[in-house]
Amino acid sequence: MPLNLVLWALAGTVLASALALIPALHVYNVAGLVLLLVNAGTLYLAPAAMAFLFLGMVIGYAMSNTIPSIFLSTPDESMVFIVLPGQTYMRRRRGYEAVVLAGLGGLGGLVVLAALTPVAPRWLPVLREILQPHLGWILWTVIAYVLLSEWPKGTGRAPAGWRRWWDGWKSLTAGLVTFLLSGILGIILMYRPPVPVGVAYQSFLPAFVGLFAMPWVLVNLLGRTALPRQHVAGDIDAPLSVIVRGSITGALGGLFAALFPVVTGGMGGLLAGHATSQRDSRAFIVSQGAAKIVYYVGGLLLFFVPGLHLTRGGMAWMVSTRYTAHAPADYVMALGVSLLCGGFAFLISLVLARGMARVARHVDARVISWVTLGILMVVVGMTTGLPGLAVCAVATGIGLIPVLWGSRRTNAMGVLLLPIALNMSGAGPWLAGIMGL
């Protein structure tokens, strides 16, 4: 195992773990900037070194981004489901415990990935051949499930008739509107991205920042939430069975997300959780941690399987522009590095979570939100310029709808789900033509 590649991966893990604490800053944004510097010749990185640096980064990020999601309520698209149970833990002064549970899930996810190693290079290409012709309708069923599995919420106090109907259905309507609007935005970005052609690989960055990061930042700015004093426990209130069950469930969802285009780890975890009738909030947090790791790391690991030619997730797309795995040894090495970095990242996340638990209550949440807002705008502006900021503003408006009307934020994944599903069904070009794109 070339030592320099291991060191690059470990460096990526440390870097991404630290950067993951910056609320709403996604590892893909940082990797995108690195890729930009490499392509411009400003930074020299050998293709293999870059691939393993990015692998380490995605592991560090996937493990540590639970911390701001729980303590600061700023999740990415794979962490939206963890916010509510995470908030519950945080309000009960057990935020650190929630981070540990999610981290244990992540480790469980890595163990599942390792267990799949003997069969993955042989079975995955076959599985892909079988599934490939069916991806279109499977994606539509995922969309249908995500939309239909949300139930009416209301106070039940509105007068009978249309007003009561609206009281219950306004959140569902908000979800459908979010899905539709984000889907239209996705179609525009896919067929005629307004960002400069030289940074097209980041054409969806403004949309993702606007749909998922900005709304939480704005809501945090509007709110006056104070973080309660946190307790750093010496043990966790969860038996091994809960952790194993959560890990397996989450790994199932993560694998589903890693294999299928567009489906994120959170969404995969949700589907798997429903499929296995999961009710325990501890198992849910564990499963979300596992799903997230398997989605992020597994998706990138699939790229290292020789002959599979499967590019899943933004990191794999970026790596694919400069690196190709040629031998089974590349995959084995990537897996070994993932396990090493995963364990390392878990330990780092414990340290960071303790620090965050101590520091966060002493820092004004509004200050953090303002700083986050500034960082996000700088990242979007530097990467995609004014057109990107404009797209980000529109996406923020769409992303605020589910937050303000109490709908699932995952509906905003319509930005990818709708155009990809339409394309897979052959209707995408037709619709783009109608839209004049």
Added chain:
Amino acid sequence: MHCGSCGRFVGPYEGCPYCGAEMAGRLSVRIVKIAAIVLATVGLALVWWSARGVPIPEITLGEAGGTMNLAYVRVRGRLSRGLTYDPESAYLGFWLSDETGEIHVNCYEGVTQALMAEGRMPAVGDEITIAGTLRIREDFVSLTLDVPGHLEIDRPDPVPLEVGRVTILDEGLRVRVRGEIWQVREPYEGLTLIDLRDENGEITVAVDESVEAMTGALPALSAGQEITAVGAVGLYRTTPQIVPADVADLQVSPLISQAATEVDQIEAAGTPEPVPLVVLSKITEDDLGRTVRTAGRVTMLEGLAGGVKISLDDGTAQRVLLLWEDVYEAFADPSALDVGAQVAVTGTVQVYRGTVEVIPRSAGEVVIVEPASPPRWVQIGDLTDVDVGSVVRARGVLREPQGFSAGVKVRLSDGTGEITLLLWSQFYEALSPRPQKGQQVEVVGLVDVYRDELELVPRTRHDWHVRLMED
């Protein structure tokens, strides 16, 4: 935000979902809601409107770099090779090239079906303008056509050429040739090869199953039919061939050709009693003036004023076969008579400066039993002393010709190196157009060495092909 009445967390709700209390001081949330709706709807409409008005950025193929992954761009180029069509999945793919690079284009089911319905299927040799999504990989750049309307095809008018004049330098050029079908082959299922001949040479028309799947089945073809074929010049390894865009580009005459008729007449009349075959070692100066029939393999060919001199070897001896220009030029394909060819010849024995020569009176007295293989293609930079004495084929651009006492020397460059072409006077005088600086040529010649420097010596005018420029 917490409820002032029950103290529970209410988030952005204007009424507490637990106790129903009205939440005071929620004006800012209302404003945010209105702003969100305005941004989401009006803003989205503006993004849509501006996206429609913004032209698709155009790039050259060489500019497609890593940070353009997933960019929606427009590129222009010529469909150079690899047109594939799978009727089952309706997948269409091809390679597009320009001066800066090459890219693979993918069209999937819906788009391909729309193109077929509109009768706008591309073909090798077409000038293509296409807009789609770039996919950059470490070692592979592709573009996916998402909207059928974003494909523009310009099919150039074909350039009329004689069969024997089509060379490797015409790659990509759309040509029209006319000739006689010599044979129809199917080396494997899905590929039909039609060998054409005219008085200048022969060429193969390659009809892939993709073309038949897209444009219909080939008409019935048989040897001896006259055929007019329109298509782009493609390459099989280093041999030019014609690739039609449509089976309708092959116009076949129902009549059997004159040549085939003549062959039939000769066969019907019977053949005269042949002269007995003798081995080369039996042909000596004593046979001066006699007519002999012999056979052998060509081991050398060199040009001379008024004809070509060939060394024949049958394992018993070597003799000179002298072909005067009128005899040599009468061959259907003079290039078939080159080093390696097996020939049977009937001719008169002559002795010139002590050398025994066999001189046929007409091309009909020379039967090419086994044509010579085409000389191997070389890159000039790869030539070494080991190649001296071999006949090779190269292409490149000419430098300024320099005259000397017995002819003209001109340097040939192909990007890998340069070599001197030695054009003897009688050869140089026969060339039209004359060699000039900047001319692109394909040349066959004997590798020689002079003062430790390699030279390439073409022997007949058939060793020399100048690229026909489209304009």
